[in-house]
Amino acid sequence: MIQRRLEDLEKERGSLNFQLPSRQPALSGLLGHLGAVLRRGAQRAGGDDSQAQLRVEAKTVEPTTQDNLRVSVTRRDWLLQEKQQLQKEIEALQARMSVLEAKEQQLRQEIDEQEQLLLWQGCDLSPLLGGLTPRELQEVHDTLRDTLASASRVPLRAEPPEAIRSLQEGIKSLNLSLKEITAKVCMSERLCSTLRKKLNDIEIQMPALLEAKMLAIAGNHFCTAKELTEEIRSLTSEREGLEGLLHKLSVLSSRNVKKLGNVEEDYNRLRRELDHGRTAYETSVKESATKYMEVLEDKLCR
Incomplete structure (x- = not known):
């Protein structure tokens, strides 16, 4: 009965999905090579020659391992x-992008101004002005001068x-920070x-x-x-390492979540301030435009 149970457990152990560190591809190849060297040494006849040959073959493994480690480092x-x-290149490109965006905005404004000038330059006022008397032309000139002077006083x-x-x-910068921190939080959670x-799998296998x-x-x-003791020891060591790593990631994730909350508060605060500032600015522009229209109407009614 016990023998049958042991055979069943051997089959069950062979079907487990976990991998010990010795089963990893990088170490498996090295251990396989060492095993082959040891088997060849054991198959040879005993004596000083076979032992010396075994030591030589074993020593050839060490430089190879050191070379692989050096290459990896x-x-x-x-x-x-x-x-x-x-x-560094990304930061330089971002700075360059900011400069180009500012230049683009300036060029767009200058283009709009030039288009307005071209619009008025395309209007031929000669027929209209040609029908006015010198006195009427002087009145138009005085009215235009007073209107421009009044307009300059309207902000x-x-x-x-x-x-x-x-x-x-500030909102643009905080928006970028929100995206970065959110990505970090999602990665930490994953x-x-x-x-x-993995820890749950180990707890099931133990x-x-x-x-x-x-x-x-x-x-x-x-x-x-x-053999089972060695596997249990390896799993225990792996579990302790995973638990330590999980604790560090949990602490880091908590910090990022807290930082994300603070950035969101700052972002919402700036959004409220911006909305309030825009409302005040739009109100000021409307009042100035209304005042300007009143000045024009007053000049036209005289």
């Missing part, structure tokens, strides 16, 4: 440098004041979910391995019990 350093360089602004533009820039799933170990000990299958 070099590759990582190069990738970090590339990332830093790319970040009509062609663009929003500096306070509104400053609020718009990583935490993945780690919790009781089965412990039961198999106890049965192996009861059946005097000490080799199997030793």
Whole structure:
């Protein structure tokens, strides 16, 4: 009965989906090579020659491992440098983009002004002015001069004041921060979910391995019990590492969530200030336009 149970547990253990560190591709190849070297050494006849050959073959593995590690470290350093360089280029492009946007806005304003000038320059007033007497021309000239002088005293602004533009820039910056922090929070949540799933898988596997170990000990299958002990130890170590990483990610996620809340509060506050400023600005423009129209009507009615 115990023998059948051990066989069932062996099959169940073979069907488990988890992978120990020794099953990873990078380490599996190295361990396989070491195993092949040891098997060849064991198959040879005993003696100093076979032992010396085994030591030579085992030593050939160490430089290869060191070379692979050195290549990995070099590759990582190069990738970090590339990332830093790319970040600098992105910042430079963003600064350049801001300058170009400001220049585009200035050019658009100048184009609008030139189009207005072309619109008036296309009007031929010669027939109208030709039918006026010198006295009437003088009156038109005086009226136009007084109208322009009155208009200069009416504060009509062609663009929003500096306070509104400053609020718009602040909102734009906070909007970018919101997107970045939100992306970080989502990424942290996904990583935490993945780690919790792995921890749950380990918690499910541990009781089965412990039961198999106890049965192996009861059946005097000490080799199997030793293997199960190693697997349990590896899983325990992996679980502790995952728990530590999960704790760090949870703390980081909490900080990002708190930071996101603060940025959202600042964003909403600036939005309210901007809405209030726009309302006041629009009211001021309407009042100035109304006053300007009253000045024109007064001049025309004289």
